[in-house]
Amino acid sequence: MKITLKDGSVREYDKSMSVYEIASDISEGLARVAMAGEVNGEVVDLRTVVSEDCELNILTFQDEGGKDTFRHTSSHILAQAVKRLYPETKLAIGPAIADGFYYDVDRDIPFTTEDLEKIEKEMKKIVKEALPVESFTLPREEAIALMKEKEEPYKVELIEDLPEDAIISFYKQGEFTDLCAGPHLMNTKTVKAFKLTSLAGAYWRGNEKNKMLTRIYGTSFTKKADLDEYLERLEEAKKRDHRKLGKELGLFMLREEGPGFPFFLPKGMALKNALLEYWREIHTKNGYVEISTPIMLSRHLWETSGHWDHYKENMYTTVIDEQDFAVKPMNCPGGILVYESEPRSYRDLPIRMGELGIVHRHEKSGQMHGLMRVRCFTQDDAHIFMTPEQVKDEIKGVATLIDEVYKMFGFKYHVELSTRPEDSMGSDEDWELATDALRDALDSLGMDYVVNEGDGAFYGPKIDFHLEDSIGRTWQCGTIQLDFQLPLRFNLEYTGADGEKHRPIMIHRVAFGSIERFIGILIEHFAGAFPTWLAPVQVKVLPISDKHLEYGEKVYAALKDAGIRVEIDTRAEKIGYKIREAQMQKIPYMLVVGAKEEEEGKVSVRSRFAGDEGQKCLKDFLCDLKKEISGKIRRSMESKE
Template sequence: MKITLKDGSEKGYERSMSVLDIAKDISEGLARAATCAKIDGDIVDLRTDVSKDCELELLTFDSEDGRGAFWHTTSHIMAQAIKRLYPETKLAIGPSIDNGFYYDLDRETPFVAEDLEKIEAEMKKIVKEALPIERFTKTREEAIAYFKENDEPYKVELVEDLPEGEEISFYKQGEFVDLCAGPHLMSTKAVKAFKLTSLAGAYWRGSEKNKMLTRIYGISYPKKADLEEYLHMMEEAKKRDHRKLGRELGLFMMCDEGPGFPFFLPKGMVLKNTLLDYWRELHKENGYVEVSTPIILSRHLWENSGHWDHYKDNMYTTMIDEEDYAVKPMNCPGGMLVYKSEPRSYKDLPLRMGELGLVHRHEKSGALHGLFRVRCFTQDDAHIFMTPEQIRDEIKGVARLIDEIYSLFGFKYHVELSTRPDNSMGSDEDWEMATEGLRGALDDLGLDYMVNEGDGAFYGPKIDFHLEDSIGRTWQCGTIQLDMQMPQRFDLEYTGADGEKHRPIMIHRVAFGSIERFIGILIEHFAGAFPTWLAPVQVKVLPISEKHLEYGKKVLEQLEEAGIRAELDERAEKIGYKIREAQMNKIPYMLVVGAKEEEQNLVSVRSRFAGDEGQKDIASFIDAIKEEIQAKVQREVTKED
């Protein structure tokens, strides 16, 4: 049989072999590092036998699927430890997730934080035992009987939902057996470093009608150093938590009267409006026009767009004049009506329409999280209408614009291309043309990208931009979606050079994504210490005593006349206290004014970036800070105060 490896090289074998044996034949080191594999694109165990020609990719912890197998195995180790310590516990599900794993558990006495240390200690024993992990199968009937005998009602329910006649996969390590599709590591020995990180409540199968279970989260790594690095990042993330900093810096708040509906406070509105001003300036430079569409529109519009069938559970609805209406969860259908409002010619295309539209989506209460997951937010949408010949250039233009935005804030990013999902609309030909348009644009730009099979929108494929923040976390923000379905559903047309009617192609696109979520990301990325151009208060004037208050007012007046966002600290407090408080509030510049400064018409400059910057003439300080703001410079910290 012929095995084709990821690099295109081939290996030949005269008999069937396990994936692990093939890995050993290639490299003992690779075999030790491998966690699972892909055969012809399907994820499999290393214990899987290969008996025919195939494409084989060996996966390590460095890959997403490789990490998934490692973390899934750790969730089984945790469940085994829990069953040893608390045998009365009923097991629900224990998958790997984006950052680690969890297991949902039902115990009469709920787990508490103090239990985690005991569970970790038992997990260490299981790892030290180096238990081989074996896979076997049962029929559906045998599986149900097994779990009933072992009093595991949640497992029984899972198996009962599977089709008749299906073969059920199990994994065994020592005395512990679990229902699982895999893949898993070869033994418990490889899980060298792990930490149980938190507890939460979770409804069985995510339904509020079901019982509340305890969910225990954890993380694991092949090396202790990697775990320590991750835990350090998590500690740093706690300090940067946008909910905490949002309160402390007076940016936004949440209220019980509106769960998931954020309130922006005065300083938060300055931040938000500064971002929106930048958005408008950038889009004007790139040939966009701005529109605004209504928040509430009639049901038949959402039926026409497909949202009523595909998205109704996430929409808020109401009755007006005895007819159904919906609060918009997306801006697109309104944009279709704007396009249709007048005849269009090929000379009008591409037409780039931007909208800062307020949308509402019904999120479950358990999913709400500060500004990251809310029920109403401003989406920086744009809809680009174009001819088929313009697809590649328009996609490249959007990708460059998104790159410019992320680079300004110091974000690195990676790109994913998501293809046709199962519940899609439209013909195979449309999907192929749309997908190749996106792929071709990425190739033209020389951008590396991953392919996410089946993760596109229901109306078209998409490109997602995943940005990386200052402590290494990734966030999905920018999106480019190519859509041939909605122009067809809304019967959009333009008159071509041939005088005939043609159907435009459409791009849906966001750069920030949700403005609210992007602000949350920026708060954590900068730890609240925004670049000067973005800071709600750019300068704080600090009189040394009340005697110098009048001079402080004159300095403040000059700053405000120059368009600089400034405040004056008029309190009768010691100057050291005022400086410390301004530092706590992440103010970029502090201007200390006393007798010397007043006599010579100067200010003593202290910055968040370099500490004491000495005395400066007020006019030259204003010129310098205006230049910094205009250029949207991010000054680096060169001295800790």
Template sequence: MEKIKIILKDGSEKEVFKGITILEIAEMISKRLAKEAVAGEVNGEVVGLDYKINEDSEVNILRFEDEKGKDVFRHTSSHILAQAVKRLYPDTKLAIGPSIDNGYYYDFDSEYKFTPEDLEKIEKEMEKIIKEDLKIERFELSREEALKLMEEKGEIYKVELIKDLPEGETISFYKQGEFVDLCRGPHLPSTKYVKAFKLLSIAGAYWRGDEKNKMLQRIYGTSFPKKKLLEEYLYKVEEAKKRDHRKLGKELKLFAILEEGPGFPFFLPNGMELKNTLLEYWREVHKKAGYVEVETPIILNRKLWETSGHWYHYKENMYTLLIDDEDYAIKPMNCPGGMLIYKTEMRSYRDFPMRVAEVGRVHRHELSGVLHGLMRVRAFTQDDAHIFMLPEQIKDEIKGVAKLIDEVYSKFGFKYHVELSTRPEDSMGTDEEWEMAESALKEALEELELPYKLNEGDGAFYGPKIDFHLEDCLGRTWQCGTIQLDFQLPQRFDLTYIGKDGEKHRPIVIHRVAFGSIERFIGILIEHFAGRFPTWLAPIQVKILPITDRHVEYAKKVADIMKENDIKVEIDSRSEKIGYKIREAQLQKIPYMIIIGDKEEETNTISVRSRDKGELGSQNLQDFINQIVEEIKNRVLTNI
């Protein structure tokens, strides 16, 4: 038999017989790998385990741990869901069923209205299909044959999808038992591979996401190769529900979203205290890093937005208005105003680097369907900064920003990973500019020993960028910090400086944020800490609980002394039992409770209870104040 050469992911080369399958290669490497394999990758294309290799190729065996492996596993799970629904509700029409982050869904058109109670019934049918160990087979049809098959089955949505495919494109289907679905694939070899799954919810979804089309019923689910992994995921889902920032925001009286302003958050006193504490920390970090702070207007005229390009490319996301018969817009971002500040005077190469920061209020028109608490809003505060510099300063400035972002995220206990996105096809600027910029970003990350994922061609059209994806205590990732090199705005706004040669030159500009949206960052913090903020960040740091009304006067004296030491303190002077007051303070997640009764008043002491450590007993007031002031000053991180 003819032999071919394959190169594995680790770079090793092997000679194998032509026609070998992905599964056979996995078996050749190790029995364990063969057991865990879900798909393969041949020359960058994801294929099924039964795929035969007939020429020299680069081969990678995919397991569930790999993102592409998860996609195959969960796409197969969506087919099992669709097969179960068709068995139970035969008149249902199939739409689409992709894998998504953490799971999959399938959209159905059915006269029957699915309810949460039906999910259990569908799950039982899915279990039967998995136990049947149905082989999943791929086959291809011509356009005419594909249309005929789907028309005979009455699958009107599949017919529409086939008609929209380009002429000459291969039309593939996957069959498992009696079930056949139009699908590009690939899939698992058999239904038995899906060892653990759960249907999670039902929602409405317009066909192809267009509100002019029919509303379909979408069933969401998730799946794993082991029950333990499913149990861990479901625990995180339940934990995430408890930590939902919308629920905690209401309970802790942090913010409100009212019907008078959908997407426009109202910050309540506690929330404002939290926001201001964050901004105080932000200003401290930036002052230390050599930034100056500016403020630009919220409303600017059309001419500015035409110069920046937003009027032509972003107008549908902007709020516009007429002032003195002239078009104006509420700013969706701070950058154009930052360019105008640069232009207020002539700049020299000696002025660089110029680090200019702004805590700026921006407004963007988001569709009502995507609004979500503080995570997706129409008005928010961005902690922007623009760094103007010489080409030879790029690397050091990138390193400085990366260190600042690392310092900020570490303060809240966040892990993070970094992604570097390079030149896209529709880019501005010369090859030389892009090569210089990308090299500077790579070198900066490598010198900082920051591992990064490379996203080829995913940069902004005006320059490459570095994104910071932070990870919270539940393992969820959030893209917050970003560093972007920009060639466009300095040209559009004709920014110049006088160089050493006495001539005018164009500066390099970095856009960067650390928090991103302050509002969204607060939402992330609420869920990360489950509302149990570290003492330095907590809106109320100490709650004083007098046992009876006669202890209120002493409580006020204690509170006054604490306020003199800048401790955020409140007194619960209600005529309630002390047990009730303690429970209330615990529900409000206050870091420290001070209980005051006869004994404390007589001995001029306090009885301290910690949210995190429990009963701390009797303490000298000044000793406690010294300890908590030190905790706040050092911004000690509470165990999450």
């Protein structure tokens, strides 16, 4: 048989061999670090036997499939430890996730953080026992009988949902057996660096009508040094938590009277408006017009768009004049109605319509998280209507705009091309054309990307931009969706150069995504210390004593008249205390004014970036500050300019 490896080389064998044996034949070093294999695109155990020609990739911890296999086995070690210590506990599911793994369990007595320490200790024992991980299968009825014998009702329910002729997969390590499709490591001894990180509640099968289970989160790595680095990042993330900083800096609040509906406070609105001003500036420069569409529209519209059939469970609905209406979860149907409002010619296209539209989506209570997951948010949408010949250039234009936005904030990012999902509408031909157009635009821009199979929108494929923040976390924000379906469903037209009617093609795109979520990301990315152009308060005037209040007020008024977001601290406090408070509020500039400054008509400048910057004429300081703000310059802590 011929085995084609990732680098294109081919190895030939005259007998069936396991993936592990092939890895060993390639290199003993590779076999030592191998976690799993990928046979013709499917991730499998190293113990899987290959008996015919195939493409084979040996996966290590550096590969997504290898990492998932490692962490999936970690979740089984966790479950085994739980069952040893608390045998009455019922097991639900335990997958690998981004940055770790979890296991959902059901126990009458709630778990505590002290329990996590005991479970970790038992997990270490299981690792030291170096238990072989073995797989086996059973017919459905035997599988149900086995799980009933082990008193695992959640496993029984999962099996009963499978077809009657299904062959059910299990994995066994020592005395522990779990329902699982795999893949897994070959031995528990491989998982040496791990940590249980937190506890949370989770409804069984994600349904709030079901029982609330306990979710035990953990993470694992092949090296202790990598685990320690990750845990340090977690601690840093806690310090940067946007909910904590949002409260301390007076940016926003969340109230039980409006779960999932954030309140922006005055400083938060200053930040939000600065973002929106930048959005308008960059879109005007790139040839967009701005529109605004109603927040609530009739059921008929949502049926035509397909949202009523594909998205209704996430929509808020009401009845007006005996007709069904829905609060918009997306802006696109409103934009389509604007396009329809007058006849269009090929000479008008492309039409780039931007909208800062408020949308509402019903999120389950357990899924909401500060500004990151809310029920009401502002989407920085745009819809582009174009001819087929314009598609490639328009996609490139959007990708370039998003690139410019992310670089403005200092974000790195990677790109994913998401293809047709199972729940979709439209012909195979249209989907192929749309997907190829996105791929062609990315290739022509020279952008690296990975393909995310089956994760497109129900009406078209998409390009997703995943940005990386200052502590290495990734967030999906920008997206470009190419849509042949909604122009067809709404019967959109334009008159071509031939005088005939033609169907436009549509792009849906966002740069920030959700403004609220982007603000949450920015708070954590900058740890609340925003660039001066974005800071809610850009300057704080600090009179040394009451005798210098009058001069302080003059400085304050001059800055305010110049359009600077400025505050003055008029409290009868010592200047050191005032400076420390301004530093805690992460204000970029503090202007200390006393007798000497008043006499010379100057200000003593302290900055978040360089500390004491000495005395400056107010006019000179203001000139430099306005350049920094208008240029959206990000000064670093080392900068001494």
